[in-house]
Amino acid sequence: MDRFIYLDNAATTKTSPEVIEAMRPYFGELFGNPASAYTFAGNINSDVDRARKAIAGFINASADEIYFTSGGSESDNWALKGTAFALKNKGKHIITTVIEHHAILNACNYLERSGYDVTYLSVDENGLISLEELKAAIRPDTILISVMFANNEIGTIEPITEIGRIAHEHGILFHTDAVQAYGHIPIDVKHLGIDMLSVSGHKINAPKGIGFLYIRKGIKIEPLIHGGSQERGKRGGTTNVAGIIGLAKATELAAESLDKRAEYERELRDYLIGRIENEIPYALLNGDRSKRLPNNVNFCFRFIEGESMLLLLDQYGICASSGSACTSGSLDPSHVLLAIGRPHEIAHGSLRLTLSEETRKDDIDFTVDTLKHIIERLRSMSPLYEDFIKEKRAGA
Amino acid sequence: MSQTTEYSKKVLDHFMNPRNVGEMEDPSGVGTVGNAKCGDIMRMYLDIDEDGVIREAKFKTFGCGAAVATSSMATELIKGKTIKEALQITNQAVAEALDGLPKIKLHCSLLAEQAIHAALWDYAERHGITIEGLTKPVNDIDETEEFYQMEE
Ligand SMILES: Cc1ncc(COP(=O)(O)O)c(C=O)c1O
Numbered sequence: 001m002d003r004f005i006y007l008d009n010a011a012t013t014k015t016s017p018e019v020i021e022a023m024r025p026y027f028g029e030l031f032g033n034p035a036s037a038y039t040f041a042g043n044i045n046s047d048v049d050r051a052r053k054a055i056a057g058f059i060n061a062s063a064d065e066i067y068f069t070s071g072g073s074e075s076d077n078w079a080l081k082g083t084a085f086a087l088k089n090k091g092k093h094i095i096t097t098v099i100e101h102h103a104i105l106n107a108c109n110y111l112e113r114s115g116y117d118v119t120y121l122s123v124d125e126n127g128l129i130s131l132e133e134l135k136a137a138i139r140p141d142t143i144l145i146s147v148m149f150a151n152n153e154i155g156t157i158e159p160i161t162e163i164g165r166i167a168h169e170h171g172i173l174f175h176t177d178a179v180q181a182y183g184h185i186p187i188d189v190k191h192l193g194i195d196m197l198s199v200s201g202h203k204i205n206a207p208k209g210i211g212f213l214y215i216r217k218g219i220k221i222e223p224l225i226h227g228g229s230q231e232r233g234k235r236g237g238t239t240n241v242a243g244i245i246g247l248a249k250a251t252e253l254a255a256e257s258l259d260k261r262a263e264y265e266r267e268l269r270d271y272l273i274g275r276i277e278n279e280i281p282y283a284l285l286n287g288d289r290s291k292r293l294p295n296n297v298n299f300c301f302r303f304i305e306g307e308s309m310l311l312l313l314d315q316y317g318i319c320a321s322s323g324s325a326c327t328s329g330s331l332d333p334s335h336v337l338l339a340i341g342r343p344h345e346i347a348h349g350s351l352r353l354t355l356s357e358e359t360r361k362d363d364i365d366f367t368v369d370t371l372k373h374i375i376e377r378l379r380s381m382s383p384l385y386e387d388f389i390k391e392k393r394a395g396a
Numbered sequence: 397m398s399q400t401t402e403y404s405k406k407v408l409d410h411f412m413n414p415r416n417v418g419e420m421e422d423p424s425g426v427g428t429v430g431n432a433k434c435g436d437i438m439r440m441y442l443d444i445d446e447d448g449v450i451r452e453a454k455f456k457t458f459g460c461g462a463a464v465a466t467s468s469m470a471t472e473l474i475k476g477k478t479i480k481e482a483l484q485i486t487n488q489a490v491a492e493a494l495d496g497l498p499k500i501k502l503h504c505s506l507l508a509e510q511a512i513h514a515a516l517w518d519y520a521e522r523h524g525i526t527i528e529g530l531t532k533p534v535n536d537i538d539e540t541e542e543f544y545q546m547e548e
């Protein structure tokens with residue numbers, strides 16, 4: 001395969017060479033356990049501290065508010081279960097949304113089975129929650145509001161500032177899953193009124209298996225992983241030194257390039273959206289047009305199915321993803337597409353293309369040209385399209 | 397998740413180069429079935445001669461790689477067969493002819509079997525005959541329903 005066009009950066013990203021370089025010594029000569037007493041280990045501990053400080057600075061937090069974890073799923077689980085357990089005497093009601101990642105939804109499901117009550121806020125056709133619905137859902141026993149910063153499938157950015165304000169007016173904790181937003185849009189936890197924030201390294205060119213949960217000072221939370229005294233006794237387990245160093249490096253690189261990169265990706269994104277809308281009929285954009293991650297494009301192509309689209313794209317070296325029932329493993333289409341009101345058979349034909357700063361305009365052109373051809377071909381074998389065309393002719 | 401790497405070479409071949417895709421002007425029988433499991437749809441056109449031999453089979457499928465490949469293989473398997481022989485072709489037979497399917501995709505092959513049955517049922521109705529061993533396919537799609545309710 002000559003071409004390789006990776007348009008699945010929301011699934012994971014390539015660990016950047018600079019990050020690998022920064023991590024390398026910690027697999028070799030700097031292998032020590034930072035908790036040990038000797039100088040050799042102490043120096044490594046200082047490196048971890050510096051990394052923690054750098055990351056904290058990026059979101060305007062302080063170093064002792066950053067708790068390293070194994071990634072987004074653990075951070076989400078910890079935020080929900082940790083506060084639910086810690087505040088169970090205050091209340092057992094949690095508010096979240098129907099479009100969260102499964103790390104949130106399944107943790108909520110577990111809490112429901114353990115006697116908690118969860119309200120799932122609906123979203124409009126663009127994937128935005130309603131602040132009115134949020135306010136109306138608040139009860140005296142509400143202990144936590146968890147709304148994702150930006151959606152991983154359709155890229156919609158939620159009104160975080162307003163949610164933070166509402167949460168605090170009612171004395172309720174506010175957690176946000178920022179896995180897709182971190183490094184792509186500026187985040188100031190103080191300014192946004194965020195109490196807890198989940199981040200995953202592998203979405204921003206750090207390796208898989210590292211992430212953190214920001215926990216604002218003074219918040220009561222139970223550990224999820226009981227163990228040694230690492231992370232101020234809140235998260236046991238020998239420190240993932242290399243991962244942390246890598247995450248700090250990736251954060252530093254992301255911070256440096258953020259504005260320029262976002263501008264570049266946004267332009268390319270809108271070019272891609274424009275070409276698809278102009279050149280491929282019966283294509284529906286999913287997600288909000290402006291309140292949207294700079295690198296996210298998501299369409300439903302009517303009358304066709306997503307997996308067959310992915311298989312054909314793969315033949316051309318193009319990597320993408322779909323919310324089709326046939327790719328889900330569970331035979332249900334994406335819960336996010338259903339939540340924004342796409343019927344099953346339309347959700348079937350969804351395609352997500354997520355760009356990076358390495359994506360070239362040439363890649364986008366090749367992708368659209370290929371896509372046009374693939375969609376035409378799949379439609380020519382679709383009974384739905386056949387019926388649609390016949391109906392249309394009969395009607396005309 | 398289903399990945400290209402999980403499909404056999406034969407499945408990929410029948411997906412990339414499907415045999416007998418298309419429509420038929422004057423079919424002897426046509427059947428459309430939907431998969432309750434994931435919402436896929438398959439339509440089968442049959443051309444059957446006076447001796448009850450299937451001369452031609454054409455299909456259209458709205459579904460995954462496995463659904464397309466099983467449709468393609470099913471049409472290949474029934475061509476030249478008598479109605480009775482065609483009824484013997486089960487979804488397992490189609491899956492085996494494709495060197496197997498990933499477990500999670502086995503249900504897709506049911507669609508091909510049911511599409512054949514639906515087309516034969518239509519043929520029997522048009523000719524006012526009954527075909528021994530053929531019962532009305534359960535999930536024949538009512539073509540006037542939900543699939544036309546999509547917005548432009
Ligand atoms: C919004 C969101 N939350 C959580 C996760 C899970 O992160 P991780 O893969 O680090 O567990 C992901 C990534 O798949 C995500 O996109």
Ligand code: FES
Pocket residue numbers: 325326327431434435436458459460461462463501504
């Ligand atoms: S047709 Fe949906 S999984 Fe095969």
